[in-house]
Amino acid sequence: MSQLVWLLDRGAALVTYPLLYLAVLTGIFYNTESFGVLHEAAQRIHIELSVFAMIVTLLHAGLGVLDAWFVVTGQVPAPAYSMPYFLGGVTVGAGALLLLAVAVLGFTDPKRFQRPWGPRVVHSFAYAGFAFGTIHAAAIGTDLTGLVRPLLGPSLAFLVYVLLLRLLVLRGTPSKTTPS
Numbered sequence: 001m002s003q004l005v006w007l008l009d010r011g012a013a014l015v016t017y018p019l020l021y022l023a024v025l026t027g028i029f030y031n032t033e034s035f036g037v038l039h040e041a042a043q044r045i046h047i048e049l050s051v052f053a054m055i056v057t058l059l060h061a062g063l064g065v066l067d068a069w070f071v072v073t074g075q076v077p078a079p080a081y082s083m084p085y086f087l088g089g090v091t092v093g094a095g096a097l098l099l100l101a102v103a104v105l106g107f108t109d110p111k112r113f114q115r116p117w118g119p120r121v122v123h124s125f126a127y128a129g130f131a132f133g134t135i136h137a138a139a140i141g142t143d144l145t146g147l148v149r150p151l152l153g154p155s156l157a158f159l160v161y162v163l164l165l166r167l168l169v170l171r172g173t174p175s176k177t178t179p180s
Contacts, residue, residue: 017133019049019052134156
């Protein structure tokens with residue numbers, strides 16, 4: 001049973017992070033018409049993709065809690081790294097889940113909170129949840145170090161590049177090739 005939980009947890013994690021990444025990426029393209037066909041595609045899939053990413057995240061969280069329980073109670077061998085490091089990684093993952101859940105609640109029912117939340121607040125929580133999820137993946141996802149860590153840097157650099165490009169487009173910064 002514990003080995004099945006471990007495999008399902010890792011499998012869910014391998015699906016969760018790319019889905020969250022794509023949810024963030026399509027969210028960047030969603031409101032920026034200058035991205036053309038990427039903007040149109042993002043408007044078609046962003047919300048559905050984000051919902052699916054959250055469902056898979058919840059699956060990973062549930063399996064992760066069960067897997068962590070097996071480790072903490074000694075029913076399975078401890079990971080190769082220290083127990084405090086393991087528990088820290090689990091805590092960061094829980095933080096990611098909490099931030100993403102608050103973002104979802106703020107999106108689905110903005111009047112749930114004292115003052116209605118706008119898209120900036122909701123997406124700030126979503127970005128923070130993704131950042132915590134990234135830290136969680138890099139720290140505790142050591143099972144696939146050869147796959148996860150080499151992809152993490154370049155993929156995050158691309159997200160930062162697209163965010164900066166979006167910021168430049170929204171601010172109307174002229175390019176150097178545009179005549180004055």
